[in-house]
Every structure is written in C-alpha cells, then in structure tokens.
Amino acid sequence: MSLYNIRRRNPLVHCITNNVVTNFTANGLLATGASPIMADEVEEMNDVVSVVDALLINIGTIHARSRxxxxxxxxxxxERGIPVVLDPVGVGVSAFRKETVKELLDTVTFSLIRCNAGELATIAEVEWHSKGVDSGDGDMEVAEVAKEVANKYNSLVIVTGPTDVITNGxxxxxxxxxxxxxxxxxxxxxLLSAICAAALTIDGNSIELLQEVMQNxxxxxxxxxxxxxxxxxxxxxxxxxxxLSRGEEY
Structure with a gap:
C-alpha cells in the first residue's frame, strides 16, 4: 500500500500550491506521514529545493511572483534529480495560465502531470468545454491523449475522473x-497531487506505485x-x- 510506504519513507515535500488549499494540503501530507513545506518566495527557492525530497507545482492561484x-x-x-509534479489547475481558463504551463513544460522536466480531462485537453490542444477549474465535457479518448502527452513530455500522466487513468506513454x-x-x-x-509527489520518492516501479496511490x-x-x-x-x-497510511482497518 503506497500510503503506508509514504509513512515509512517520511519524505519532505515542497509545495508551491494555491492559497485556497495550503492548509488542507499540509494537513493531508502530515496525515500520510510525509512532511510538508510551503514556500513561494523566489529568493529562497534554491535553498528550499536543496533540502526537500520532492516538489509540487500547482498553478491554482498563479501570479507573476509565484510563476x-x-x-x-x-x-x-x-538539477538534483528529485521528483517534480505539475498540477495545471484550470489551465484553460486564461491565456496567462496557458502560457505559464507551456513555459513550465518547456523549461522543467516533470516526473508527473496530474490533471483532469479538461486540463489534459488544453495541454494537448484538443477541443473541450471546461468549466472554470472543473473538468467540463467533450469528445476525447482520454487514455490515448494521455499517452500522447506522456510521450511528448517524457512524463507520467494521471487523469482523474470516475475512472482514473495512469500512463507512462x-x-x-x-x-x-x-x-x-x-x-x-x-x-x-x-492534495492528491502532493501525495503523488510524496509517493514518487519511494523506490520501485513508478506507474505501479501511482496506481496504488490512486486506488488508495x-x-x-x-x-x-x-x-x-x-x-x-x-x-x-x-x-x-x-x-490507511498506518496500515490499519478503518
């Protein structure tokens, strides 16, 4: 069980995340046995990332400084070779978000892109009708598009929904x-994206570990x-x- 393995690993996860969810994300990571740090001041980024085990980038309330x-x-x-997870929250909402995600994907190598179907469609430039930061609806073979995005960016991709899709391309x-x-x-x-970042610090087959996390x-x-x-x-x-992270019955 990957939640249990996160507790055994106790990784330090740096979350540059949106200000709507910082408290819940931090408490959720603590509930798994991981340790969170929340920082978005550019002047301390090199110092903070130098001591953590994984990084989450979440654009939910993106602005110029956090970008x-x-x-x-x-x-x-x-540079350090630690896992980096991208959560492209509401990427289709504005040109600024699209440009930010494009620059991030062109500049940073991500271990995982964790998104919903609407966000996947925006990244893949597939027609879709998103509703704010919600998934929305459209006609797309989610698994096939996810594979294309995974291959394009050499990244694992998770698309959440009634049935989650996890692919390495x-x-x-x-x-x-x-x-x-x-x-x-x-x-x-x-929070799920942060937990995935923590899970990627565990030794083993990454796609199988993430599938366990998603099922957990x-x-x-x-x-x-x-x-x-x-x-x-x-x-x-x-x-x-x-x-569940303690391996106990609920």
Missing part, C-alpha cells in the same frame, strides 16, 4: 471506485463518504488517509 518561483524551483529540482493502468463528494470539496485534487485515494473517498455529509467530508478524508 518565477516555480521556474526557479523546477530547474533546481531537475505505453502502459495504461486504471483505478476505480471512490465517491463524487470528492469533487465537491475544495482541495482534494490538489478512491478508498479514502469511500471511507470519508460513509456519513454522506458534505460538511464533514473533508475531515473524513484526513481521518481516512491517516488510518
């Missing part, structure tokens, strides 16, 4: 289950939704992550 910090941090992470794995309440609470996808997260959603109350769901997610 520069992301580029500096990504380059430093590549050749192999395609899936995870199923979960609960739709996961889409109704801010930050659950962003589906199980988290199922456990957290047992009361079927949206207000308690976020707390339930943290509780389920904490229990």
């Amino acid at each position: 520069n910090a992301m580029l500096v941090a990504g380059k430093k992470a590549n 050749e192999t395609v794995l899936y995870s199923t289950g979960g609960n739709e309440l996961m889409t109704q609470v801010t930050g659950t996808g962003c 997260y589906k199980d988290v959603a199922t456990k957290a939704s047992e009361q079927d109350l949206l207000g308690s769901f976020q707390v339930g997610v943290l509780n389920a992550i904490h229990v």
Whole structure:
C-alpha cells in the first residue's frame, strides 16, 4: 500500500500550491506521514529545493511572483534529480495560465502531470468545454491523449475522473471506485497531487506505485463518504488517509 510506504519513507515535500488549499494540503501530507513545506518566495527557492525530497507545482492561484518561483524551483529540482509534479489547475481558463504551463513544460522536466480531462485537453490542444477549474465535457479518448502527452513530455500522466487513468506513454493502468463528494470539496485534487509527489520518492516501479496511490485515494473517498455529509467530508478524508497510511482497518 503506497500510503503506508509514504509513512515509512517520511519524505519532505515542497509545495508551491494555491492559497485556497495550503492548509488542507499540509494537513493531508502530515496525515500520510510525509512532511510538508510551503514556500513561494523566489529568493529562497534554491535553498528550499536543496533540502526537500520532492516538489509540487500547482498553478491554482498563479501570479507573476509565484510563476518565477516555480521556474526557479523546477530547474533546481531537475538539477538534483528529485521528483517534480505539475498540477495545471484550470489551465484553460486564461491565456496567462496557458502560457505559464507551456513555459513550465518547456523549461522543467516533470516526473508527473496530474490533471483532469479538461486540463489534459488544453495541454494537448484538443477541443473541450471546461468549466472554470472543473473538468467540463467533450469528445476525447482520454487514455490515448494521455499517452500522447506522456510521450511528448517524457512524463507520467494521471487523469482523474470516475475512472482514473495512469500512463507512462505505453502502459495504461486504471483505478476505480471512490465517491463524487470528492469533487465537491475544495482541495482534494490538489492534495492528491502532493501525495503523488510524496509517493514518487519511494523506490520501485513508478506507474505501479501511482496506481496504488490512486486506488488508495478512491478508498479514502469511500471511507470519508460513509456519513454522506458534505460538511464533514473533508475531515473524513484526513481521518481516512491517516488510518490507511498506518496500515490499519478503518
């Protein structure tokens, strides 16, 4: 179980993430047994990335200062050879976001791009009707497009949805289950990207490790939704992550 292995590894994960989800992301990483650090000042990027085990870049509330910090941090992470995860939140919403993600993908080598179908379509330049930062809808063979993006950027790609797609450009794995309440609470996808960054610090087959993480997260959603109350769901997610990461029965 990858959540359990994250606890055993106890990686330090640097999250340049959006200000809507910093607290939930930090607590979620702590629930897995990882250690978070949240920093986006460009002047300290080289120092921070020099001591961490993985880097998450999340563009949810991107601005000019954090964009520069992301580029500096990504380059430093590549120099060190540590995992870098891109979460292109709402990339199709604006020209600024599209330009930022393009520059990041052209400048930084990512271990993983973790996105929804709408974000994948924007990166792949496939016609799609996104709704803000939500997935939206359109006509696309998700697995095939994900493989194309993975090969283009030499990166693993995860596309979340009712059935998650995980690919390295050749192999395609899936995870199923979960609960739709996961889409109704801010930050659950962003936390998932941070957990994936932590998982990539574990020795082993990366695509299989990530498939385990995705299935674990589906199980988290199922456990957290047992009361079927949206207000308690976020707390339930943290509780389920904490229990599952310790290898215990919920």
